[in-house]
Amino acid sequence: MSWLNYHHLQYFYVIATEGSIAKAAEKLRVGQPSLSTQLKQLEESIGQELFERKKQxxxxxxxGKVAYEYADQVFRLGNEMVEALSDRLQNNRVHFQIGALDSVPKHITREVLLAAYKAGNCMVSVLEGKGEELFRELTAHKMDLLVSNYTPSVDYQKLYARSIGKLDVVVCGSEKFKQLKRNFPASLEGQPFVMPTTHSKLRRDLDHFFTVNKLRVDVVAETQDSSLQLLLGQEGVGLIPVARHAVNELVKEKKIQIIGDLPGVKEEIWLTSASRRIENPIAASLMKNFKIED
Structure with missing residues (x-):
């Protein structure tokens, strides 16, 4: 039975990732001659050349490509094992790491967090940001779940997404827009709007709704931050199209008004997880059971 030196495998993996022995040596803080020697020893032990040199x-x-795929799985699984074991604190509390897109209504993220505490004894870490960045973090197992309002692209084949709710979308505004409730949605013609950014599915659905209804609206601001959109709406900067679920409390407090419903326009919310050998029990419970309550 042949024996594999995992230090040599790690050196090979870093060289392949960095693209050169010089960069790998700098990252690993190992001398280049020593790194070259250990790479050679790995190639001799498996009886295959892993690299070819072209134009320096x-x-x-x-x-080498086959070896790299296996090395990637080996080190990902090793990192996953360390994370899974270190996530159990001394009081047996599970560390649950969740990401949320800026564009997801904050109350949705809050509902997921409350459900996590009900699912088990846990300590929660929350990371917010842009979609592609957070999908990469999830793929690298730097978080357990991601809350988003769109699904990952086909580039992320190891991610699994589940729809947790389709929310009705309404147009809201401050007191000065209350007269637009009459003759809605025709009354929206030419009115200022604070819209979600063009990357989101909701924005595409809104543009389609306005086109079908032959409405031209004045987009005065775009943001992917749902909290900022709500604040601008309350200040009267423009009308805001948002999930009804997100404004119920503000409507009760009379901080904002619902001008009208947008029939056929929904905001769909998703939970996404990465394929793992050792599942976080809180994440597994939420992926199986959590739904947004109407």
Whole structure:
């Protein structure tokens, strides 16, 4: 039975990732001659050349590509094991790490967090940001779940998304827009709007709604931050199209008014997880059971 030196495998993996022995040596803080020697020892132990040099650059051979895929799985699984074991604190509390897109209404994230505490004894870490950044973090197992209002692209094949709710969308505004309730939605013609950014599915659905109804609106601001959109709406900067679920409390407090419903326009919310050998029990429970309550 042949024996694999995992230090050599790690060195190979970093060289392949960095694209050169010089960069890998700097990252690993190992001398280049020593790194070259240990790479050679790995190649001799498996009987295959892993790199070929072209124009002073290293390129993976076919055997190198296969080795890289296996090395990637080995180190991802190792990191996952360390995370899973270290996530159990001394009081047996599970560390649950969740991401949320800026564009997801904050009360939705709050509902997910409250459900996490009901699912088990846990300590929660929340990371907010942009979609592609957070999907990459999820793929790298730097978080357990992601709350989003769109699904990951086909580039993220190891991610699994589940719809947790389709929310009715309404147009809201401050007191000065209350007269627009009459003759809605025709009354929206030419009115100022604070819209979600063009990357979101909701924005595309809104543009489609306005086109079908032959309405031209004045987009005075775009933001992917749902909290900022609500604040601008309350200040009267423009009308805001948002999930009814997100404004119920503000309507009760008379901080904002619902001008009208947008029939056929929904905001769909998703929970996304990454494929893992060792599942976080809180994440597994939410992926199986959590739904947004109407």
């Amino acid at each position: 650059r290293l390129f993976l051979t076919e055997a």
